[in-house]
Amino acid sequence: MEKHEFVSDVKSERLDKWLTDQHEDFTRSAVQQWITEGHVLVNGETSKSNYKLKLEDAIVVNVPEVQELKIEAEDLNLDVVYEDSDVIVVNKPRGMVVHPAPGHSSGTLVNGLMHHCRDLSGINGVARPGIVHRIDKDTSGLLMVAKNDKAHVSLVEQLKNKTTKRRYEAIVAGIVPHDKGTIDAPIGRDPEDRQKMTVTEQNSRDAVTHFQVMERFERHTHVACELETGRTHQIRVHMRYIEFPIVGDPKYGPRKKHDFPIEGQALHAQLLGFVHPTTGEEMIFTAPIPEDFKKSLAHAKKFER
Structure with missing residues (x-):
């Protein structure tokens, strides 16, 4: 101990x-x-x-000493968008945790990756093999995974240097008045609730999100958000900060519920771009919005007062 x-x-x-x-x-x-x-x-x-x-x-x-996680390979029928000897790009479904942790030892993306292939980078240890970055459990969309340590180092450096492209789509409460904009506000842990993040000057890190309106509805807005940095819950916190929270978000969402047909936040990692660690080629991948997001858009369009 x-x-x-x-x-x-x-x-x-x-x-x-x-x-x-x-x-x-x-x-x-x-x-x-x-x-x-x-x-x-x-x-x-x-x-x-x-x-x-x-x-x-x-x-x-x-x-107490942390008990070592026993991670089992599981056939989770992953949606693999791209794969070669260096990287895998996966379209993660909403509701799937990225890597095992106490309380989530199975059914995670890592469990599925271990079944799909054995050659994953070991830089992050046994609990997070190949994991370069994460998206939240109830956010769907694209992640890049490293299959060896050389690729892992390259992808992490690209994230640090802000050269990757990460574009999300979201449905937010309220009518966003500006067609596009930038949210530049530091994010740190919420001193009132350690399970949440917030915009704060204390113990925070810089965070920048660019947004663009895709479509306005009667009470909601369909937006695209591009990450310049990658802080925990960044888009969710930033949209809440400018008073346009993401619908369905259990932590940062609107106080008034509108019964959207979606479990969790209406947030989807739609585009992912990076430079290939070996070839130097610029790689761009997209993932169509899932059915629950489509149904939520339809719900927003027909929303009545």
Whole structure:
């Protein structure tokens, strides 16, 4: 176990919330689990997540060792758009997690990739072989996967240098007045909810999203968004920030639900472009919007007051 010791500098704040803010690797759900399992001691005694801290409480966190994930290859009938000896481009369905994690050890894109081919880069370790970038579970669309370490390094460098092309389509609540625009606003973890991201100046990283209106409806807008950077939940956070949240988004979506025929956010990674790691050729791939997105567009078109 890894031991961390703290002394409370506040009073009346919840134990789980305060501990989450003390270490960048602590998530609130993990802290709550550690508290429940007795790995957190306050003044030498076990406690509860909602314990209200007192000044100078002595807190010890014994972080349990992470159990190694056993990842099994699974035939998930992946939609492989392109493949050669260096890269694979996959059209991920909505609802599929990209890589295994506690609570998601099967049914992920990685499980499917391991069945599809054995030669995946090992830079990210056993849990994320070949994974260069991610899209959220309930976002559909294109991802590039590296089949060897040389390709992995090249693709990561292209992401860092902002030379890849990543274009998404989304349906947002409200009528976007400008035909196109750029959202340049830094993104960091939400101090009020560690499971969410937000636009903030504190502990944030630069984030730039370009958007263009494709079609306006009575109460919604169909937009295309192009990523210049690739922060966690970037498009979802940025569209919420300018007050045009993506419909169906459980974290950042409109407060008023409109019963769109889609599970999760109406967001699709429609275009992906990069330079091939070996040939130097510019590769561009597109994926048509899925059926649930088409039905959501139809729903927006016939939406009545």
